[in-house]
Amino acid sequence: MSRIRDLVETRRRRLRDAALPVVQCALAAGAAFAIARHVVGHELPFFAPIACVLVLGISVTNRLRRSVELALGVSVGVGVGDGIVLVIGSGWWQIAVVVALALLVALLFDVGALLLNQAAVSAVLVATLQPPGTSAAFSRWIDTLVGAALGLAVAALLPSNPLTAARRTVDTLLAELEEALRGAAESIEAADPATGARVLERIRASQRAVDAFDSAVDAGYEITVIAPGRRRHRGELSRLRTATGPLDLAVRNARVLVRRAVSAVTDGEEVSTTVAPTLRSLADAVGLLRVDLAGGHPLGAAEVAVLDVAARLPRRGGGFSADVVVAQMRSIVTDLLCGVGMDRESARSAASASRR
Incomplete structure (x- = not known):
């Protein structure tokens, strides 16, 4: 249903x-x-x-x-x-x-x-x-x-609003990423590989959402080039264009994360109790970024939320696949920080600054 x-x-x-x-x-x-x-x-x-x-x-x-x-x-x-x-x-x-x-x-x-x-x-x-x-x-x-x-x-x-499709597609893309992270957390907490397998199947099909977002942003830029009345939207489109590459990488890393989460549960690894809550916190940060990007709001709060997750990332996951899950969380944090405008070197440093 x-x-x-x-x-x-x-x-x-x-x-x-x-x-x-x-x-x-x-x-x-x-x-x-x-x-x-x-x-x-x-x-x-x-x-x-x-x-x-x-x-x-x-x-x-x-x-x-x-x-x-x-x-x-x-x-x-x-x-x-x-x-x-x-x-x-x-x-x-x-x-x-x-x-x-x-x-x-x-x-x-x-x-x-x-x-x-x-x-x-x-x-x-x-x-x-x-x-x-x-x-x-x-x-x-x-x-x-x-x-x-x-x-x-x-x-x-008389062009259409160049932001309409761009906002809609980024909302769809980040919703997929958010649900994938929550699903991975649920699979680990319940030790249920079937849940993880369903999440994996869905996130594997998410490339269409990535491509749609990239295409919508480029199409929006084309509209602002020929339509003077739409040029005021270039600032927001520029911000969305900055996010296209990093969000693509974040989704790709999420696919690896979910696959290793399924493996960790299937192999019976003793996953650290901090992994699932951190995944949920990361999903919350993605949700906040989703609201701000799709709504055209400032990204300061979303950046703070991602940095907070970065500071609380566990250093180990408790097994081979669980360690990969943690590594992928760190990569996703890096991607999200780049998506809000931080340069990649600073984002990597922030993602590696865990206090745990």
Whole structure:
């Protein structure tokens, strides 16, 4: 039931966050058609809304650079298709020529597969939807430019909040880390390897959350570059960007920690009674960092909490695997301190300053 609730909540938040971009995309598509028809004067400008949707639709969930690539790709494909079909006509071998030339032209832009694929698809559409010599020749390319330009303008002038996805993804990532540490503590206290195994399975699947956080922060930065009204968010995005690498390392270290916790319990090691409470304290510190990063609050309290855990780290765990658990806690403390802005050398020194 908990997984179902989590799934429903995830979908609900996704729909809520995407509501405004979806409305913008829909209205912009209609506007692109209207401009191409009533301003430019084309009777059936179907490529205008198509180009607009391609540009804005991808920006709902992905990076702005991909939107630009799609705009270039569809423009190149339609332009090459229009020009070549006018000269050599349409047919199976003409389609082959059009696709080859569209890809070659797109390659001149030195971009990724997304632009190349879109250029080829657009060229095929031009070569097959209407015969050469009709009044649609080159008007389709103009319609494409209208739709792509409008899509990019909307993305630049009416962008989504660059912090929304970044805050949501860091909240998800730190929630996974917090639950992993609590689960490891529970497994050790109850001497229950099954609990640890479930926690391990979950934390092993957390790389998607790490990647989503990194991508969301970079996408947020791209928005602040093109949208002057969003540049005030650069400070917080810079703080989140500082945290991306260290939090990735913290999650990786947590995977090792949980695996060794399971081994310690399975092997019957006499784990020190200080290990589980320290794990819980570390989880509390992660929870505080989660609230502050996701809420845009100062990180002073979270830093103090992590330093407090660092000062209370046990020197030994009580067995081979338990010692590794302690070592991984020290590594996670180092990562978290780097995540709040401390340089790595100072963070290592702080993590090694245990009084126990």
